[in-house]
Amino acid sequence: MKSTANPYAYGALAAEKYIKDWGIAALPIDPFAIAAEFKITVAAKPASNAGVSGMLIRVGNEFAIAYAMHIDNEPFQRYSVGHELGHYFLPGHPEAVLDARGVHESRAQFTSKDRYEMEADGFAAGLLMPRHLFFPALERAGQGLAAVENLGTLCKTSLHATAIRYAQCTREPAAIIVSVGDKIDQCFMSEALKAVDGIDWLHKREAVPRNTPTFAFNQDAESVRRAVRIEAGSNLQDWFGGRRRIAIDEDVIGLGSYGKTLTVLYNIAVPEPEEEEDEAALIESWTPRFKR
Numbered sequence: 001m002k003s004t005a006n007p008y009a010y011g012a013l014a015a016e017k018y019i020k021d022w023g024i025a026a027l028p029i030d031p032f033a034i035a036a037e038f039k040i041t042v043a044a045k046p047a048s049n050a051g052v053s054g055m056l057i058r059v060g061n062e063f064a065i066a067y068a069m070h071i072d073n074e075p076f077q078r079y080s081v082g083h084e085l086g087h088y089f090l091p092g093h094p095e096a097v098l099d100a101r102g103v104h105e106s107r108a109q110f111t112s113k114d115r116y117e118m119e120a121d122g123f124a125a126g127l128l129m130p131r132h133l134f135f136p137a138l139e140r141a142g143q144g145l146a147a148v149e150n151l152g153t154l155c156k157t158s159l160h161a162t163a164i165r166y167a168q169c170t171r172e173p174a175a176i177i178v179s180v181g182d183k184i185d186q187c188f189m190s191e192a193l194k195a196v197d198g199i200d201w202l203h204k205r206e207a208v209p210r211n212t213p214t215f216a217f218n219q220d221a222e223s224v225r226r227a228v229r230i231e232a233g234s235n236l237q238d239w240f241g242g243r244r245r246i247a248i249d250e251d252v253i254g255l256g257s258y259g260k261t262l263t264v265l266y267n268i269a270v271p272e273p274e275e276e277e278d279e280a281a282l283i284e285s286w287t288p289r290f291k292r
């Protein structure tokens with residue numbers, strides 16, 4: 001497969017091809033069963049430090065996957081195994097990532113800048129949420145955070161990983177934002193939102209806009225830790241600028257002990273160009289003209 005500019009996309013596309021080739025046709029995908037199929041032993045293991053999510057280990061021609069024992073949550077374990085399967089299946093990965101002892105320690109979950117880690121993260125997302133199975137599920141999932149939660153339950157994936165896939169796959173204008181305190185960590189916009197004229201991109205490390213429900217929510221670290229969930233009204237202009245005030249829905253949830261907050265922006269009624277013209281004509285028709 002030809003490499004694409006985006007390492008996440010490259011990994012995800014490769015995984016989707018495997019899922020199709022293996023004839024797996026239903027969610028949830030079981031990465032433990034895939035590993036077993038390829039005679040890869042999977043076990044929980046204490047990690048050398050808390051940043052390590054999993055390991056790929058080669059002894060001779062045998063491979064094993066270890067996921068970090070401190071990860072006590074099924075979606076994260078499944079994602080971690082999916083990531084290590086990425087290192088096993090992606091061309092060039094075993095050679096590049098295994099050290100002299102035949103061990104690779106992963107820092108998964110979209111936090112690494114390393115190309116191989118990013119490709120393996122993409123592989124895990126594509127493996128657990130392949131688009132050809134995810135699209136039909138998305139149609140039935142509802143909207144906003146509720147849709148992300150429904151899809152996460154179906155795919156057995158974390159809210160964070162599912163939200164990113166939701167933003168990539170939904171046909172609606174929507175965005176997901178991961179924030180820490182008053183800083184934006186990540187923003188993923190759907191294609192339909194990117195196509196809206198006049199809005200700005202949110203970049204990593206920019207501040208959470210002050211007048212948004214997310215900003216207010218993040219003032220209380222306890223809400224983040226206890227995974228409190230709110231549904232609020234918001235405005236597209238507050239997040240992305242642009243000329244117009246457009247009312248939107250903003251769902252917010254604390255991601256627990258990670259100290260991060262997930263925001264889903266949706267129900268965005270983007271004005272059609274004709275509507276704007278009609279509105280201009282209406283305003284024009286109400287403008288008095290005086291004859292002398």
Ligand SMILES: [Zn+2]
Nearest residue numbers: 106107117120
């Ligand atoms: Zn890795």
